[in-house]
Amino acid sequence: MSENATLALVSPLSARAQDMQESATIAMAKKCRELIAKGFDVINLSFGEPDFQTPQYIKDAAKQALDDGFTFYTPVPGIPDLRQAICDKFKRDNNLDFQPNQIVVGTGAKQALANAVMSLVNPGEEVIVFSPYWVSYEEMVKLAGGTAIPLRGTLENEYKVTAAQLEAAITPRTKLVMYSSPCNPTGAVFSREELGAIAEVLARHPHVYALADEIYEYINFVGEHVSLAQFPEVHDRVITVNGFSKGYAMTGWRLGYLAARPDIAYACEKMQSQITSGTCSITQRAGLAALRGGRSSADEMVAAYRRRRDLVLGIVKDIPGFKTPTPSGAFYIFPEVSAYFGRTTPDGRTINTSMDLALYLLNDALVSAVSGEAFGAPECMRFSTAAADDKLVEAFRRVKASLAKLA
Template sequence: MSSTATLMAPSPLSDRLAAMNESATIAMAKKARELAAQGVDVISLSFGEPDFQTPQYIKDAAKQAIDDGFTFYTPVPGIPDLRQAICDKFRRDNDLNFQPNQIVVSTGAKQSLANAVLSLVNPGDEVIVLSPYWVSYEEMVKLAEGVTIVLAGSLENDYKATAAQLEAAITPRTKLIMYSSPCNPTGAVFSREELGEFAAVMMRHPQVYALADEIYEYINFTGEHYSLARFPEIKDRVVTVNGFSKGYAMTGWRLGYLAARADIAAACEKVQSQITSGTCSIAQKAGVAALAGGRGSADEMVEAYRRRRDLVLNIVKDIPGMVTPTPSGAFYIFPDVSAFFGCTAPDGSRIEDASDLALYLLNDAHVAAVSGDAFGAPSCIRFSTAAADEKLAEAFRRIKVSLAKL
């Protein structure tokens, strides 16, 4: 066979892969690392990662697990003491009653979300994704061969979609609603009243389930986190996902979980059993300690995140063209930057959209952020405010200077 024929051979990769997009946050972080490797002082605000160390008592529990020889395979849905600790957490923090057989522990909340989507969504099923949304939701629906229906919240309503919008979007093919609260990327928090209106809509459509991503639960500046599963009339149709990465600064530990009706939890366990099986034994023991320690360390981090949010907003209000509501949780700001579309950069290139602007800021200000395209909001850019105060101040000083050139 000639080399030309070899070059022209069809790709062996699956159609499924061709339909998927790379994670935009990971892609931008990769570009930032490449620039940094060239000696450029890049400030990365692209990743949603706490800059805090995991609390020492959690590290100590992991070390103890190693010393105790707790190094063997674990049950697929998690070790019994962690699943019980998660049940206790739900009772303590959320007034929700689950049994251990309703809990599935996974290698991060991302796997928990994927397990739930793959367990519930059939080819052709419609999944309503409240927008702006976390970058992986739509890709998970693609993997399940579902159809994503994007439901966009308005800037005037802090980017939150309404129950009236939800009602209008539901069709006989609707199977699932996906959302996060506090929201990544906007920091918006759905109130008890707003979730109650969603629950009322679901009551009128008994074929519809909900996947509630609560990974930012503890990073909430409103004083109240409310779970959709607390509405008894729909609790059996809600899958609640949470984890340890944000509230306990345990990103690298890769530990998340879901709680659901027993048959849905069993289905998620079945999916996981064929992909990863049980997650890291040492991380699970650390998770038991984290939950036993309460949320004191998380509350301390929240105060730092609140301070950083206010620091950034104080700078942003003096940057013409950046419009952002005040986030009520998480550690991001998500400004509308459409005022800069159509502008010309100093090198003569045009800023046509948020992706162009994010790339411009990376190359000119040496600040990495993520275009809102990946979050279903093409007029916006996401900046993480989880970095140290001095880095944030310098990053937005640079951004202000760079935007003034347009």
């Protein structure tokens, strides 16, 4: 073989690109769309997307922005009136005081999270990730050169990590703690008492920062939403991320934000300036209208999500082998499904993992869900409940029937 032929066999891709995993939720949604394109009647419960339309007043604001010719580049951290409206939202909903120079608006909460991780984490530093976790956390840490340290909560505690667990996991190399509340994928919500205890631990370790993902803030079935940044002993070391996709049904608009002390916010702004610059001008005007319109539309959606949660829980309690904690927020159920590992499908294949089970359900039941492996919980599976009632009833009827076929 010639030298040129040998070189041609070497991948041109960076180690970074080769090591990075595709988002599991996006990968499963892709498989789902492929089957739908072939004419199969697939019920997609793999994607974390509200099935509600964006409220009309938000759409109207976007149309007005177009008519006003608001189509030019925007400041990297966001237009000034939106940043002020976000500050007002934090004061109104969370009793947190921020100034506009502490707000960075980005292309979704995902970009805000990535900005924060890239701005804080150095190669070799550790990031404690409360597990189960959203699928992108670990890959973001890897991209920054850090080491993700999953810290697993127990099913008995709704998968919530305790302050004692956190204390035991912190080392001199720990730089950051990442978590979501309400949690994707479990739906767990940290109480004031629980976050207060975590704040006390962090206060004893001034080299550790926290990244609080609050994108599901409004989808809360237990009442009070508590932000870690509300605890004064850690306020300056907490980066709070939120956005519009879940509470305002604005997934395709791609609009999120973070709030942090000024030096961290500026670092995130610099990071964003080299990757995307300012997010869409029309989207920002829509987001401004959303915040000024309050949260009544979100409250209406939450009532539907609560009903759907209860509907699904009533069905899955009759599915043998499913251990399903009751979610306190978000729009997922996250059953423990390991009772099906080792069983055999009708065509003779063995179910060894939750990924095997997810693929079996996709092909046999035509129901799309996401393997728990991607969330740091390989014995679990995530189903979205953000679908119409009749779709949910039919989906879990199919799931129950397909699982009954396993020998």
